[in-house]
Amino acid sequence: MxxxxxxxxxxxxxxxxxxxxxxxxxxxxxxxxxxxxxxxxxxxxxxxxxxxxxHCFSSDKNLFQLLEELGINDRLEWLKGSTGYYVDGTIHPLTTPVEILRYPHLTLIDKIRLGLLVVGSRNVDAETLDDIPARDFVIRWCGEHAYASFFEPLLRSKFGDMHDQVSAAWLMSRVSIRSNRGVEGERLGYLNGGxxxxxxxxxxxxxxxxxxxxxxxxxxxxxxxxxxxxxxxxxxxxxxxxxxxxxxxxxxxxxxxxxPYQGAACMILGLEREVTDGIYWVNMKGDAPYGAVIGHTNFVTDGRYGEQIVYLASYYRGSVPENLEARMLADFRTRFGVANTDIHWHRMAIEDAAGPVYxxxxxxxxxxxxxxxxxxxxxxxxxxxxxxxxxxxxxxxxxxxxxxxxxxx
Ligand SMILES: Cc1cc2nc3c(=O)[nH]c(=O)nc-3n(C[C@H](O)[C@H](O)[C@H](O)COP(=O)(O)OP(=O)(O)OC[C@H]3O[C@@H](n4cnc5c(N)ncnc54)[C@H](O)[C@@H]3O)c2cc1C
CATH class of the missing domain: 3.50.50.60 (FAD/NAD(P)-binding domain)
Incomplete structure (x- = not known):
C-alpha cells in the first residue's frame, strides 16, 4: 500500500x-x-x-510508552514547575499553599472558593461542561471578583478576543491537570536533551x-x-x-x-541573568504583548545551557499582529529591566495553526x-x-x- x-x-x-x-x-x-x-x-x-x-504530565502514558519503545525513557526527568502571577509590576509566587494564602489580589473567600473549584475539577467530566462558557462557570463557583481579577486575564492572554467564548470544559481540564501537585508544587516532565x-x-x-x-x-x-x-x-x-x-x-x-484555530508567536531569549525570581511559569496580568514569561532554566536548573533561557508566549487569531516581535522585546526589556547587554540572542517562532480554540x-x-x-x-x-x-x-x-x-x- x-x-x-x-x-x-x-x-x-x-x-x-x-x-x-x-x-x-x-x-x-x-x-x-x-x-x-x-x-x-x-x-x-x-x-x-x-x-x-x-513539558509533559504524569498522566501522559502513551508518550512514556513511545519513549520506552524508542529506548529513551531513561531521558525523562521530573522537575519542579513553579508558577507565579505578574500583577502591577510584582511577580507573586503561587506555587505552594502558603504562597497562595499570601497572594494579595484575592480575598480569603475567593481563595476558599478557588480551592473548591480545584478539588471539583478532579472529578468533573469535561464533556458535560462543553456548552457552558468558562466565564459563567467560574463566576458561579468563585464569584465575579475572582473571575475578573484572576481568571479573566489568564483567559484573555491565552485566547484574546475569544476568551469569553471558551468553554468550561477546556478550563476545568486545564485546572485539573495543573493542580495535580504536592505542597512543593507540581512535577512536570522534560526530556533531557530536549x-x-x-x-x-x-x-x-x-x-x-x-x-x-x-x-x-x-x-x-x-x-x-x-x-x-x-x-x-x-x-x-x-x-x-x-x-x-x-x-x-x-x-x-x-x-x-x-x-476555530489560533496562532502562537513565541519568542525565546538567551539571557545573561535570571529575570523571573526563580519561577518557571509567570502569567502576566495587564497589557503586556505576551501572556506568560516562561523561565525554562528555572525548570531545567542544572546549567546545561550555559545561559538563562526564557520564552515570551503570545497567541493571536488570523495573522500575526503588526510589529509583534519588536513590541514584545521592548516591553520585556522595560518591564523586567533587561539591558541589551543581558540578551545574548533571541528568536521568534510563529505558527498560525498552533491549536484549536475550545x-x-x-x-x-x-x-x-x-x-x-x-x-x-x-x-x-x-x-x-x-x-x-x-x-x-x-x-x-x-x-x-x-x-x-x-x-x-
Ligand atoms: C506554544 C505551544 C506550546 C505547547 N506546549 C505543550 C506542552 O507543554 N505539552 C504538551 O503536551 N503539548 C504542548 N503543545 C501541544 C503539542 O505541541 C501539539 O499537540 C503537538 O505537537 C501537535 O502535533 P500535530 O502533529 O498534531 O500538529 P503540528 O505539530 O501542527 O504538525 C502539523 C505539521 O504539518 C505541517 N504542514 C502544515 N501544512 C502543510 C502542508 N500543506 N503540507 C505539508 N506539511 C504541512 C506543519 O509544518 C507541521 O509540521 C504546545 C503547542 C504549542 C503551539
Whole structure:
C-alpha cells in the first residue's frame, strides 16, 4: 500500500511509526525540519531547545510508552514547575499553599472558593461542561471578583478576543491537570536533551524502515480520483492529513466544520541573568504583548545551557499582529529591566495553526478519523479534546494508523 502522510508533527510521525512496517510511507512536510509545534532550535552540537515551550504530565502514558519503545525513557526527568502571577509590576509566587494564602489580589473567600473549584475539577467530566462558557462557570463557583481579577486575564492572554467564548470544559481540564501537585508544587516532565530527541528517534526509526521523508515539500493540491486521493499530482492508496481542517480544505480536501484555530508567536531569549525570581511559569496580568514569561532554566536548573533561557508566549487569531516581535522585546526589556547587554540572542517562532480554540459547543466539531475517503488526525481529533497535547497527538496518530491498518487487512 502506498500511503501519503501530510505533516511531520507528532501526529504524522506517530501514524508513520505504526504504519511503516506495513505500508510504503511517504511523509510530506512543508518546513525544513520535522516536528511541527514540537520542533526545536539547535543551540550547539548536542543541545536543542523547543521553539515552543514544552513539558509533559504524569498522566501522559502513551508518550512514556513511545519513549520506552524508542529506548529513551531513561531521558525523562521530573522537575519542579513553579508558577507565579505578574500583577502591577510584582511577580507573586503561587506555587505552594502558603504562597497562595499570601497572594494579595484575592480575598480569603475567593481563595476558599478557588480551592473548591480545584478539588471539583478532579472529578468533573469535561464533556458535560462543553456548552457552558468558562466565564459563567467560574463566576458561579468563585464569584465575579475572582473571575475578573484572576481568571479573566489568564483567559484573555491565552485566547484574546475569544476568551469569553471558551468553554468550561477546556478550563476545568486545564485546572485539573495543573493542580495535580504536592505542597512543593507540581512535577512536570522534560526530556533531557530536549523533545527533539523524540523527533530524531522517530525519524531514525522511519528511515530504517524505508519511509520517504520529504522536507520543504508542502502538499498544495489534493484531488479525488476514482481510486482514492492524489497529492500534488501523485496518486496514493491512502492519504492521512494531519494539518488543520482549514489548511486541508484550502488545498482541495473535503468540506469540514469550521474548527476555530489560533496562532502562537513565541519568542525565546538567551539571557545573561535570571529575570523571573526563580519561577518557571509567570502569567502576566495587564497589557503586556505576551501572556506568560516562561523561565525554562528555572525548570531545567542544572546549567546545561550555559545561559538563562526564557520564552515570551503570545497567541493571536488570523495573522500575526503588526510589529509583534519588536513590541514584545521592548516591553520585556522595560518591564523586567533587561539591558541589551543581558540578551545574548533571541528568536521568534510563529505558527498560525498552533491549536484549536475550545469554544462552547466545540465537541460537535471534533473530526472523525475518516472523511470522504481521506484519513484525518491531529489537534482537531478526539484525543486532543479539550486541550491539545503531545499525548493527544500520539494517541491520534496511532488511532488513525489503526483505521488504515483495518483497511489493509
Ligand atoms: C506554544 C505551544 C506550546 C505547547 N506546549 C505543550 C506542552 O507543554 N505539552 C504538551 O503536551 N503539548 C504542548 N503543545 C501541544 C503539542 O505541541 C501539539 O499537540 C503537538 O505537537 C501537535 O502535533 P500535530 O502533529 O498534531 O500538529 P503540528 O505539530 O501542527 O504538525 C502539523 C505539521 O504539518 C505541517 N504542514 C502544515 N501544512 C502543510 C502542508 N500543506 N503540507 C505539508 N506539511 C504541512 C506543519 O509544518 C507541521 O509540521 C504546545 C503547542 C504549542 C503551539
Amino acid at each position: 502506498k500511503l501519503c502522510i501530510i505533516g511531520s508533527g507528532l501526529t504524522g510521525l506517530a501514524a508513520a511509526y505504526h504504519l511503516s512496517d506495513t505500508a510504503d510511507v511517504e511523509i510530506l512536510e512543508r518546513s525544513p525540519e520535522l516536528g511541527g509545534c514540537l520542533s526545536s532550535y539547535a543551540l550547539g552540537p548536542k543541545t536543542t531547545i523547543e521553539k515552543f515551550y514544552h 523533545f527533539q530527541l523524540l523527533i530524531d528517534r522517530l525519524e531514525a526509526h522511519l528511515q530504517a524502515r524505508g519511509c520517504a521523508i520529504r522536507r520543504e515539500t508542502g502538499a498544495t493540491a489534493l484531488e479525488r480520483t476514482d481510486r482514492g486521493w492524489q497529492v500534488n499530482g501523485t496518486p496514493y492508496d491512502a492519504v492521512i492529513s494531519t494539518v488543520s481542517p482549514a489548511t486541508l480544505q484550502a488545498m482541495g480536501g473535503p468540506e469540514l466544520p469550521p474548527v 469554544t462552547t459547543g466545540y465537541r460537535h466539531l471534533i473530526q472523525p478519523y475518516v472523511k470522504g475517503g481521506l484519513y484525518l488526525a491531529g489537534m482537531f481529533s478526539a484525543p486532543n479534546y479539550p486541550e491539545r497535547s503531545m499525548e493527544g497527538s500520539i494517541i491520534a496518530g496511532r488511532a488513525v494508523a489503526q483505521e488504515v491498518l483495518g483497511k489493509i487487512t
